[in-house]
Amino acid sequence: xxxxxxxxxxxxxxxxxxxxxxxxxxxxxxxxxxxxxxxxxxxxxxxxxxxxxxxxxxxxxxxxxxxxxxxxxxxxxxxxxxxxxxxxxxxxxxxxxxxxxxxxxxxxxxxxxxxxxxxxxxxxxxxxxxxxxxxxxxxxxxxxxxxxxxxxxxxxxxxxxxxxxxxxxxxxxxxxxxxxxxxxxxxxxxxxxxxxxxx
Amino acid sequence: xxxxxxxxxxxxxxxxxxxxxxxxxxxxxxxxxxxxxxxxxxxxxxxxxxxxxxxxxxxxxxxxxxxxxxxxxxxxxxxxxxxxxxxxxxxxxxxxxxxxxxxxxxxxxxxxxxxxxxxxxxxxxxxxxxxxxxxxxxxxxxxxxxxxxxxxxxxxxxxxxxxxxxxxxxxxxxxxxxxxxxxxxxxxxxxxxxxxxxx
Numbered sequence: 051x052x053x054x055x056x057x058x059x060x061x062x063x064x065x066x067x068x069x070x071x072x073x074x075x076x077x078x079x080x081x082x083x084x085x086x087x088x089x090x091x092x093x094x095x096x097x098x099x100x101x102x103x104x105x106x107x108x109x110x111x112x113x114x115x116x117x118x119x120x121x122x123x124x125x126x127x128x129x130x131x132x133x134x135x136x137x138x139x140x141x142x143x144x145x146x147x148x149x150x151x152x153x154x155x156x157x158x159x160x161x162x163x164x165x166x167x168x169x170x171x172x173x174x175x176x177x178x179x180x181x182x183x184x185x186x187x188x189x190x191x192x193x194x195x196x197x198x199x200x201x202x203x204x205x206x207x208x209x210x211x212x213x214x215x216x217x218x219x220x221x222x223x224x225x226x227x228x229x230x231x232x233x234x235x236x237x238x239x240x241x242x243x244x245x246x247x248x249x
Numbered sequence: 250x251x252x253x254x255x256x257x258x259x260x261x262x263x264x265x266x267x268x269x270x271x272x273x274x275x276x277x278x279x280x281x282x283x284x285x286x287x288x289x290x291x292x293x294x295x296x297x298x299x300x301x302x303x304x305x306x307x308x309x310x311x312x313x314x315x316x317x318x319x320x321x322x323x324x325x326x327x328x329x330x331x332x333x334x335x336x337x338x339x340x341x342x343x344x345x346x347x348x349x350x351x352x353x354x355x356x357x358x359x360x361x362x363x364x365x366x367x368x369x370x371x372x373x374x375x376x377x378x379x380x381x382x383x384x385x386x387x388x389x390x391x392x393x394x395x396x397x398x399x400x401x402x403x404x405x406x407x408x409x410x411x412x413x414x415x416x417x418x419x420x421x422x423x424x425x426x427x428x429x430x431x432x433x434x435x436x437x438x439x440x441x442x443x444x445x446x447x448x
Contacts, residue, residue, distance in 0.1 A: 052340075053313045055301045059294040065287065067279050068272070078298070079337040080266050082311065086299050088264065093295040095258040096280060100288045102254045103281060112281065114252045138278040141251075 056082070108179070110155040110172045112137045120153060127151045129186040133176060133205060135159050135193055143191060151189070154179065159197035160204055166197075168204065176205070177212045187217040194223060255281070307378070309354040309371050311336045319352060326350045328385040332375060332404060334358050334392055342390060350388075353378065358396035359403055365396075367403065375404070376411045386416040393422060 052060070056078055064074035081089045105111070106118035113119070120126055120140075130151030134140060135158055143149050156171040168174075180188060190205055192198035206218045223241035225234055234242070251259070255277055262273035280288045304310070305317035312318070319325055319339075329350030333339060334357055342348050355370040367373075379387060389404055391397035405417045422440035424433055433441070 053302055053311060053318075055294070055298045055313065056311065059298045062291040062294040065291075066276055068275070073267070075337070075340075076267070077265055079335070081295060082298060082302060082336070089295055089299045092261040092264075093292040095254070095261040096288055096292040096295075099254045099258045099277070099281060100285050103252055112252060112255065114254065119252075136278070137281070138274070141274075 106155075109153045110137075110157060110175070111140055111153055125150075129184055130189065131176075131179065131185055131187070132189045132191050134191050135198065135201070139191065139193075149189070151187075154188075156192070156201070159192055159195070159201040161197045161200075168208075171201075173205065173208065177208060180209060180213050180216055185213075185216065187219060190218065190220045194221075304354075308352045309336075309356060309374070310339055310352055324349075328383055329388065330375075330378065330384055330386070331388045331390050333390050334397065334400070338390065338392075348388070350386075353387075355391070355400070358391055358394070358400040360396045360399075367407075370400075372404065372407065376407060379408060379412045379415055384412075384415065386418060389417065389419045393420075 059078045059081065060071070060074045063069055063077050064071055066074075069077070081092070102114050103112050104114075106113035106116075106121055108117050108121045111118040111120065113121075115122075127150050130149075131154050132143060132149055132151055133154045133156060134143070135156050137155050140153055140155070143153075154172065154176050156173065156176075158166055158171055160166055160168065160171065176188075179185065188205075188209055190202045192201045192205075202220055206220075209216055209218050222245055223238065224245055225231070225238065225242050231239070258277045258280065259270070259273045262268055262276050263270055265273075268276070280291070301313050302311050303313075305312035305315075305320055307316050307320045310317040310319060312320075314321075326349050329348075330353050331342060331348055331350055332353045332355060333342070334355050336354055339352055339354070342352075353371065353375050355372065355375070357365055357370055359365055359367065359370065375387075378384060387404075387408055389401045391400045391404075401419055405419075408415055408417050421444055422437065423444055424430070424437065424441050430438070
């Protein structure tokens with residue numbers, strides 16, 4: 051139906067997550083309609099990000115140098131490491147303003163059914179980091195999903211075996227702030243009850 | 250919060266229609282996570298489309314040559330011209346299989362409030378096309394919106410003035426096929442009644 055270059059652009063856009071065929075078509079026509087300058091700025095931004103942004107060699111967060119800005123920051127406590135699945139998980143934790151330690155990005159969650167085993171994640175590097183480097187606590191902040199929970203349990207076991215004196219903690223489960231009890235699912239509510247705290 | 254190249258990519262993605270800040274962030278992290286090959290294929294597709302796809306010099310549809318594939322196609326009736334707002338409007342009409350003439354893409358709809366006046370659209374070129382070139386009918390297929398309707402009325406007047414013998418038609422308004430009467434709005438239903446046809 052379209053000229054070949056338009057079809058190629060639609061196909062590439064449709065590979066993005068959450069972008070279906072119709073949205074890809076709409077975006078392609080938008081890109082065709084804007085100025086060359088605006089369209090090429092997007093193309094250049096994609097190229098630039100792939101050329102300049104890599105992984106921090108300590109924590110595997112995004113980094114434009116050998117190590118990321120958080121690992122470079124002397125003010126961040128080196129004794130506490132927060133373990134997350136993806137680089138994007140660092141952002142909400144930073145926004146909370148409650149964490150002042152360092153991070154460790156696993157690169158995913160364990161999911162044997164999808165072929166993701168411990169050796170596919172940066173688990174060996176985490177065990178290395180906690181061995182005799184003054185690390186006192188590891189906060190496991192993997193997602194509250196089946197795979198995230200399984201990963202948390204696996205990490206807790208591995209960490210305790212490697213460094214028995216280490217504190218291994220997990221983000222609390224409970225009601226999201228501002229939410230109605232009425233709409234809470236029973237599993238969340240069960241966790242909130244089990245984790246109840248003295249006022 | 251992010252490295253500068255990541256922020257730039259998020260900003261560029263957020264300029265796309267229907268892509269908010271959060272979606273742009275999600276897409277940016279996706280682009281960071283995929284292979285260089287996949288990400289650069291998208292960047293290349295954007296560049297290619299801007300470098301190779303232009304406007305047909307007859308009908309202003311998308312074209313990779315001086316004229317588009319429809320204008321080049323000898324089998325398309327030259328006596329009927331369908332006027333649409335955007336190149337993307339050609340697709341659903343082609344899909345319907347009911348139109349065998351040529352197109353004319355206006356490049357938008359009249360909207361004085363947004364500064365879109367007749368001289369900003371390819372209206373002069375349309376009037377030129379219908380003048381003594383064997384064109385017998387112009388089907389106005391602008392959107393069924395306020396601006397699309399206003400554009401249709403303006404075109405009808407201009408076309409009649411330029412070529413009094415020309416048939417000027419408009420796509421029928423009525424109930425979408427497969428829809429429930431119960432959910433039809435009163436304006437659509439009014440149009441469907443006024444446009445009722447003998448069975």
